[in-house]
Amino acid sequence: VKGGERTEVKVVLNAGVMAITAPEGSQTVVLAGKADISGNRERLFTGYSAETTLTAPAGDYLVQVTMGETTTESALTVKAGERTEVSLP
Numbered sequence: 001v002k003g004g005e006r007t008e009v010k011v012v013l014n015a016g017v018m019a020i021t022a023p024e025g026s027q028t029v030v031l032a033g034k035a036d037i038s039g040n041r042e043r044l045f046t047g048y049s050a051e052t053t054l055t056a057p058a059g060d061y062l063v064q065v066t067m068g069e070t071t072t073e074s075a076l077t078v079k080a081g082e083r084t085e086v087s088l089p
Helices: none
Strands: 015-021 027-032 043-047 051-057 059-067 070-078 083-087
Touching: 015 027, 015 059, 015 070, 027 051, 043 051, 051 059, 070 083
Parallel strands: 015 083
Antiparallel strands: 015 051, 027 043, 027 059, 059 070
């Protein structure tokens, strides 16, 4: 690095994008793909938008959408450098 000069740095995030579509007025929760030793999954995101786009580390996740008394789940896998889309009713 030299003073007064621009230095470009490449950062490898090993991440991808998850795009979630859910009904208007529902709650979207993204959980870790694996449960811990107690059987609990870490909550990573909670939102209330019909469309959610998140950048996340490559790996497995569980998406839950709750509307009223009904909860729908879907597992998804994020791959580095790719976009993964899921649509839940």
